Amino acid sequence: DGGITQSPKYLFRKEGQNVTLSCEQNLNHDAMYWYRQDPGQGLRLIYYSQIVNDFQKGDIAEGYSVSREKKESFPLTVTSAQKNPTAFYLCASNQGAGELFFGEGSRLTVL
Amino acid sequence: AQSVTQLDSQVPVFEEAPVELRCNYSSSVSVYLFWYVQYPNQGLQLLLKYLSGSTLVKGINGFEAEFNKSQTSFHLRKPSVHISDTAEYFCAVRASYNNNDMRFGAGTRLTVKP
Numbered sequence: 699d700g701g702i703t704q705s706p707k708y709l710f711r712k713e714g715q716n717v718t719l720s721c722e723q724n725l726n727h728d729a730m731y732w733y734r735q736d737p738g739q740g741l742r743l744i745y746y747s748q749i750v751n752d753f754q755k756g757d758i759a760e761g762y763s764v765s766r767e768k769k770e771s772f773p774l775t776v777t778s779a780q781k782n783p784t785a786f787y788l789c790a791s792n793q794g795a796g797e798l799f800f801g802e803g804s805r806l807t808v809l
Numbered sequence: 810a811q812s813v814t815q816l817d818s819q820v821p822v823f824e825e826a827p828v829e830l831r832c833n834y835s836s837s838v839s840v841y842l843f844w845y846v847q848y849p850n851q852g853l854q855l856l857l858k859y860l861s862g863s864t865l866v867k868g869i870n871g872f873e874a875e876f877n878k879s880q881t882s883f884h885l886r887k888p889s890v891h892i893s894d895t896a897e898y899f900c901a902v903r904a905s906y907n908n909n910d911m912r913f914g915a916g917t918r919l920t921v922k923p
Contacts, residue, residue, distance in 0.1 A: 729909060740899060740913040788852055795908055797843055800852035
């Protein structure tokens with residue numbers, strides 16, 4: 699079945715460490731996205747990529763970085779510069795005007 | 810830019826009762842509208858979408874929504890809810906010309922009680 703796979707599902711990080719969240723899709727979608735979800739705030743866009751080797755900042759890109767070396771993969775790195783990284787992170791993809799398809803999410807907790 | 814306001818953060822309702830989750834949007838251009846559902850610690854799943862055509866849209870799990878352009882609303886309804894409908898519901902809007910800028914509301918927590 700086609701879909702989006704995020705890993706790990708749960709991740710714990712010490713302050714000052716970088717962590718990378720994986721997102722892989724087999725839907726053959728051109729566009730991929732990373733959202734951050736905090737309680738009571740809905741989803742906020744971190745980065746998105748419309749094609750391989752190209753990506754754009756969303757509303758809250760500071761402290762995050764991404765790469766898009768392959769169509770299927772869009773990893774997100776949460777750097778030590780992110781002041782409040784504890785959150786639920788969601789990866790999504792779409793094709794053209796279609797709706798977003800979401801992965802199951804990764805919950806990051808900073809200890 | 811587009812924005813979405815979900816008017817209720819929490820909606821408690823008894824099983825088999827009808828429910829309406831309210832969503833208003835703001836935009837100066839034509840829009841596409843979506844409702845998603847999220848169960849605990851999971852991703853979002855599409856319930857229904859309005860792109861064009863009939864303003865009454867039917868989705869999965871017995872949900873429907875009506876696009877009202879004059880009132881800039883896209884309320885979600887279900888005539889009879891089940892315990893399994895307990896979840897977080899998100900309304901989202903996107904300009905029809907921009908595939909990449911989807912804006913989400915803050916969510917409505919629907920709790921169905923026996």
